[in-house]
Amino acid sequence: MATSLARDVRLPAPLRIASLVALLALLGARSAGAVEERMWFSVGPSIVFYDPEQALKDNLGVSASATGFLNKWLGIEGTFSTASPTREQPFTGDGSFQHFGGGLIATPNRSAWTLPYLYAGIGSVSSDDLSGASQSHSSFHVGGGVLLRAGERFGVRLDARDVTYKDDTTGDDTRVNTVQLTGSVTALWMGRPRDTDKDGVPDKKDKSPATPAGAVVDATGTPLDTDKDGVFDGLDKSPATPLGATVNAEGVALDADGDGVPDGIDTCDSTAVGVVVDAKGCGMDSDGDKVFDGPDKCPGTPAGAVVDATGCPLDADGDGVADGIDTCPFTPAGTAVNAGGCPVTLSSAEQALTQDYLIVLPDLEFMADTDSLQAAAMARLDEVGAALVQWPQAKVEIGAHIDDGPEPGYRIPLTQMRVRAVFNYLTRKYPELNPKSFWLTGYGDTNPIYPNSTAANRARNRRVEFKVMNLNIVYQERIRREAFGSNPAPPTPGLTPKAPSAP
Helix, strand or coil, X not given: CCCHHHHHHCCCHHHHHHHHHHHHHHHCCCCEXXXXXXXXXXXXXXXXXXXXXXXXXXXXXXXXXXEEECCCCEEEEEEEEEECCEECCCCCCECCEEXXXXXXXXXXXXXXXXXXXXXXXXXXXXXXXXXXXXXXXXEEEEEEEEEEECCCCEEEEEEEEEEEEEECCCCCCEEEEEEEEEEEEEEEECCCECCCCCCCCCCCCCCCCCCCCCCCECCCCCECCCCCCCCCCCCCCCCCCCCCCCECCCCCECCCCCCCCCECCECCCCCCCCCCECCCCCECCCCCCCCCCCCCCCCCCCCCCCECCCCCECCCCCCCCXXXXXXXXXXXXXXXXXXXXXXXXXXXXXXXHHHHCEEEEECCCECCCCCCECHHHHHHHHHHHHHXXXXXXXXXXXXXXXXXXXXXXXXXXXXXXXXXXXXHHHHHHCCCCCHHHEEEEEEECCCCCCCCCCHHHHHHHCEEEEEECCHHHHHHHHHHHHCCCCCCCCCCCCCCCCCCCCC
């Protein structure tokens, strides 16, 4: 049976490989060294963990390897290891283990100071069976590790190897895995002085080991840059670039926006093509509409007007007053407006809303005892909706009233349904309305204007009211709009008022 040490250390093959890769990733981080050696020779002790099927106790051994590299990443390696273990109970006596192998070794950078590697190959294992006779088995092995340099010609190698082969020590032809952990002293040969950037100064003395090819350097390998433009002498095709100018890889000054002012000196180096710029390379905007002179097709736009990409004013409602300075941005097409873009003449619904603070629609046409609006009711609500759109500041209660015709228990629910139907119609027909600006109340017959004694009085009591709740705000807005005057104003330069919509 395997020792407790074997049971503790032995891991499934996938987990062994994952652990090895993680170890190499952590160790392989230091920069390149001073030589690129082509030969390694390593020798050192190893701990050998045997498969339980081998009936051998884990013990110490000796390993040696010789490695020759074909290029910067790939090489050929021969390995030898030997150990003299004793038998596990219930067996007695001594055993033996010898492994000869050869294969390929791969490393990401042969000149790194901390050098991770992986290898794999085939070979032969010699071991004694229970009778003491030597047996030879073909094998293959995989492993990896890291070489830690202590100098240009010397290092310490930490290695993990898994040797697998078919073993019949106990009478069964069973594939076994023998794991070796080795720490060895490694000698490095056939190296040459390393000059990574090929500037003629060895890396060991080179203070700038990544100098680009062709750059002029000083004795320490530091590249020269006479005009301080960031492009080294030897590569610089414009060696007298003005201080501060941005240059390309050849040292030639750049002018990304083509405005005639070099980048780096240009404080506005992303100016659009065609823009008129000042001495610092920044675009000019004479009318302050945020569209630069040059592309601006309407250079005399009034201050505050909203413009399009060409600098010409926008007019969403087509009243001839530019958006941004239009106090009433939802004016119907064809309406005469003052200098603030507000109608010179208010509709009857607007007058009731802003002067009486109450719009009353008596006997609004619903289908009998329902909340279904008739066509005539929709036409009347359209007048109210058009007025409400013009006054978005208004907070309004919509109240529905009924006479004493319906059953008493149905009167309040009916008016609640009707006021909801009015609200839904208006907000759908006029999406400019803010639903949060409205309160809905179904009063039933609790607030009659007239006694329900005649048919005419009942018709007056069947009504929908729009009551302004923030009177002071609406009053102040009305005074502000009236200050723009009561006479039609000429359109903003660059705009033509739209004609009235066809009925």
